Amino acid sequence: MLKPSFSRLLASSALLITALAAPLRSQAQASPSAADEKQPGGHVVLVLPFDNRSGNPNLNWIGDSFPDTLNQRLGSAGFLTISRDDRQFALDHLGLPVDFRPTRATTIRIAQTLDADYVIVGSFNTQGTGTNIRILVQAQVLEVNKLHLSQPLQDSSELPRLFDIENAIAWKVARQIEPGFTVAEQTFLSASAGIRLSAFENYIRGTSATASDERTKRLEVATLDAPTYAAAQLALGKQYYADRSYDKAAATLAHVPSSDRLSLEAGFYLGLSRFNAAKYAEAETAFAFVASRLPLPEVVNDQGVAQSRQNKDASALFQRAVTADPGDPDYHFNLAVATYKRGDFATASREIQAALKLRPNDNEFKQLQTLISAGRATKPVGDGFDPTTRLRRTYSEASFRQAAFQLDQMRSMRLATLPPKQQGAEYTQLGQDYMAQGLVPEAEEQFLSAIQADPSNATAHTGLAQVRQLSDSPDDARKEAMASIRLAPSVNAYIVLAKVDLQKNELAAASTDVQNALKLEPRNAAVLQLQQAIQAKSQAPAATPQAHP
Template identity: 50%
Template sequence: MEISAHGKLLLVLPFENRSSDANLDWIGEGAADVLNRRLESAGFLTISRGDRLYALDHLGLPLNFQPSHATTIRIAQNLDADSVVLGYYTVNNGRLTTTTQVLDVKALKLSTAITQDSDLKSLLTSFNGLAWQVARQLNPSFEIAQQTFLAADSTLRVDAFEKYIRGTIAEAPAERVSNLRDAVRISPTFSPAWVALGRAYFANQEYDNAAATFGRLSADDPNALEADFYRGLAFFYTANYLKAEDAFAFVRVRLPLPEVVNNQGVAASRRQRDGSALFQQASAADPKDEDYHFNLAVSLRRRNDIPGAIREIDQALKLRPNDSEAQTFATTLKDPASVKVNPDPGKAIPDDNLPLERIKRSYNETGFRQAAYELEQIQAMRMATMAPKQQAEALVKEGDQFLNRGLTLEAERRYQSALAADSNTALAHAGLAQVREHSGDTATARQEAQKSLSLSPNVPAYLLLARLDLAANQLPSAAGEVSQALHLEPANANARGMKQALEARGQQVP
């Protein structure tokens, strides 16, 4: 069973503009954005734009630098990338032509070039198709259908995408916000633009706007963790500590990285609640971070645990000896005349002279993505110990969860893996049928649904066939399929809704 792509790090560089029009430079960054999003959804571990820009800065290179192959290798090595996707494009008479190759960093070998030509208005479709071809080069056994990639940005308008990219790369804050606001106005369901707009507001210290913007994302959106981390900070900086604590807690439950755990503890402490357990968790996860030991020392001091506080502040100073605030706090803790002791052991004492716990202000995107990736690998290893039928059932359940969130590419990965574990899994075929329906391939959707029913009667397959027949005005066939679904699950809301729709058109459901 394989639901990930070998665990190798992949760096996608902006494509080089070989057109004569500098106003089209945004297309190169757009190509990198689409390929990054698609390949990450397909199970590859990609390197973020932020880390790429950090590497360029670390190497003393300008951010819009177009590297030679030698410099590309240096950048990849700096980021520990195993492969690099690079390319260039031209635009002539409204036609976009891209040429792309994959560089194997260790073997220093370039793949066969992939060339695509499309109408400029079909830019997103072209880049999504290119992402599928790159995935096939990186993993020849890659099974996700090309149409699933092509349909991934079906609701995103090209003009909104252009505004999003221009907003992402703009240097002037006002220009950045203006472009991103246009992007979400044109395509309000494109969540990466909402995240970018929220971050732009946050960078401008417009915290109320930032919190409201990040709040536009649903809890199951792929970008929800990043959004809620910054939303928590925005609430924190406006002294709304309860909402800040809730936002950090939302992220911590899903990915308990130390900076998130720490921030939940800091928000809790501002509400006069004990954050010691959270600070202990953060310092255990990253014992080399001085701030976590400092925060735990302050929290333990509030709990009247003087020995524990001294132990933690000493550890903090070992990690950062020149921290003047920690030095002063350590001196106070070790001076009996300065330490107020509550005669009731374990009870906190008010002390207005205590330093405040420290918040972590930066979102470590790479850390978050790697942690999510590692959790997926752990889940895959756990499933590998199951019997094939159990594996398939678990994978179908995951696929259904992704499908319900509109993440069809991720859903197809699970359904394909389920069939690899047990090819007779009816619900995996039913899931694939729904993925094909979403991507507009109705013929294959029908085939998958029929294959599913040949293995075992099930509601999702019957309802999919009913939807297809209803769309084709084949009302008697649709009525029969809805009847079969209701026979299996009389209370199924979707089946009952279709029954009402058919009866409203004069077709009785037996």
């Protein structure tokens, strides 16, 4: 059976988006011209593994790693990227092996199968040997509708700086697709900070491995090497779940922070793991967390199933699932079960009839219809059939990402209708929310949008200064902090200045920055901590120059 294409998956979540976005759309329609100006491009991008031209098969993992990094960076830039699983589906559907390196013609066929607007293809080679290996990369962007292949986008670096190459290529790809893309290259370059290359290698080798044992072993090594590596924790948790090691899966998935963008998928599988271990209250909590962020019908349904296993009335949750996706017979069945058990035979009869229209040959549907017709609400009859609600065990990453993507588009439409100062304020709040989650490229884009809408927004300039300081661009950080202070002095702007001056060992200037901040907030903990750092550095003995023969 053909897996739904991206366009069809987008359509399948239309009812959910309609319900969530109705207030946004009504405001956007009041000013369609403004909405049109801010409407994102909505590009669907497929990144294929890069071809290994080094002649060293031990480096194949590097080619496999490019889609992972580019998908993350392009996703942060507002593009809708196609996951590894969906890419694998296209290869399977076309009868192509996993390690297939497509020609231009087959690349186009893969893109058309997945409804991609752009395909990123590339290759890498090496120079040097041993610890002096240098990676040379080139990538090209295929615009599917125009069948146009861009000129090669190139970069190179030593192997230990693989992240820099991949992030630089991602930035160049974003600029190739959207020439007006404004996020700085340095922000992309710093986005992979904190991930050890050895952990990344084991993660890529693990997710690419065909044998279950090797996948588990590689991913375990990756998580031991980098305990805060959320992507590796998620992959290992899913592998444990596939192996039916439900307690180990739950313990691993719980390590993914709730602020991480992977927390929704991790939360879904955490709920499944807890459910399969018969820990229904904990499963309900996990599903409820995911539903609070993005209430797709499969999540709301599973929250209801976990609730029903605790002998609670979950009919309200099942009704939400049915409303969001009336074409799913299992949601109708679950609502019929819940209402039947509470004695609401009229609703139960209506829902089981809807389920049977969608799936006429389901025996459980027929048995439940018989029970409802008999009007027996509490005890099984006949062969002892006792209807049980059905769990949705499949997580659709594409559906989750597409729903979030569409909501972002609707939000952009709404923001475009607001007065400039209000636009700036809301973009700034979004940027601060992204910063709190550690999503620096996303935060930068929001702060830039805020400043474009309202150049006098001092808080947006401060936010951009914080981004620049985190991405190791001290001169730009100072520039934005000073711009913010000229508009409205703030503690956070002075903190950025102090950190920049301290980094440059300009202790007198850093001390002045701290004093200015303390005038505004004498007890600010972050400022007092910086003051101690400056004092400690000023009291440290200077390094004694060594004599050279």
